[in-house]
Amino acid sequence: MISILNKPHPFIFNKFSVLVPSAITFLLILLLAPSYFQNLEPIERGVAAFFTTLLVGLCIRLSVPLLKKLLPTAMNEDDWTIGKEILLILSVVCIMIIAISVLLFVLRDNEETVVALVFKTASLTIGISIFPIIITVLFEQYHHQKLQVKKATSLTTYLATENKKLRATTRISSQPGEKLLIKSDNQNIELRLDPNDLIFMKSDGNYMEVYYHDMDDIKTKLIRNTMKSITAVLPNTSFLRCHKSFIVNGNYIIKVEGNARNLELKLKGVATNIPVSRAKVKEVSKFLEGN
Incomplete structure (x- = not known):
């Protein structure tokens, strides 16, 4: 397991790093209506999905540059590994959980405790994100390994x-x-x-x-x-x-x-x-x- 976590992994942060998770979040809330969103009417659910999606996108867009600024050594792209990629994703997910919990706390219409709300939000967020995270990491690993090998082979052939x-x-x-x-x-x-x-x-x-x-x-x-x-x-x-x-x-x-x-x-x-x-x-x- 340790050898897998230490495998080199590309550090990728671009517009798709924000758009893809945001789009998945919007569709899952709108179509599947998990947990809290089940009690909302379609229009209300659409509005809630929009603001939740916007919040997810902002969390991703702002947290990654902030973590790079606060932890420059740990976030060194040339030393990036699968383990660091997973830790970064989990860190962003935690930030998203906190932000969504605050949003739901403002929107809630019952007497649910803050602890219960955070726990429910964590379960919901992790449940929504776990499979996209796994698929994304595996795809990036395969795709960029293929690209790098192709580039290396091309340069070696030229040599x-x-x-x-x-x-x-x-x-x-x-x-x-x-x-x-x-x-x-x-x-x-x-x-x-x-x-x-x-x-x-x-x-x-x-x-x-x-x-x-x-x-x-x-x-x-x-x-x-x-x-x-x-x-x-x-x-x-x-x-x-x-x-x-x-x-x-x-x-x-x-x-x-x-x-x-x-x-x-x-x-x-x-x-x-x-x-x-x-x-x-x-x-x-x-x-x-x-x-």
Whole structure:
């Protein structure tokens, strides 16, 4: 179960994230008249369905951006999983329960206690939403996994063409003996490298992990500096920032892989794949396709 909850999942929030649940809510109330709505006349039920639907839409539209603002680390789209998606949906459902309970409290015509009203609203809301939630999560998982695999396959195929093979074997132009100087934040030179020996770099707080070739080995050096400062000295024709925490030497990319959440780059001689953030997918695609 834990492995399933930790599976990558796309973070999707657009107009359909609001419209689809709202439309389902309206139709269920209007046609099935669950619980409290059974006692209403058709016109009254339609009005109640409209305002309940409007409330549901507002809860979804406002709560997700608010949660992203309040919990930026937990809501990081590049680390999104099925478990986080379920927690987000349940959080929004709880907000909806509170909002609908307030609405029904205002509209009620009996002496039902607040606790009983909230309990009935929770049962009603969860009952209405549980199947659309399950179907939506499963559909998103399947659909985006399929799209990402297709995109990854397309880019990998392009990498395998004759032109891409030629580019992959072309070394970064440099004058004989010219070295790439990697400095710390106090401007001390930490590494002198042939640009072709620099494989990738990873940001780790105020430090950069530099992975490079030294003879036949791949070595790592931790340097205190920012991604922005080090990126400024790299040739942008060969080095690509594919993620907020990663810069890669494009000549080492041999394959693109994908899951439901994002793309990953496989580098020659490197065991761990390098993630591509959603914001960088187009940039990476253009880079690999030579545009």
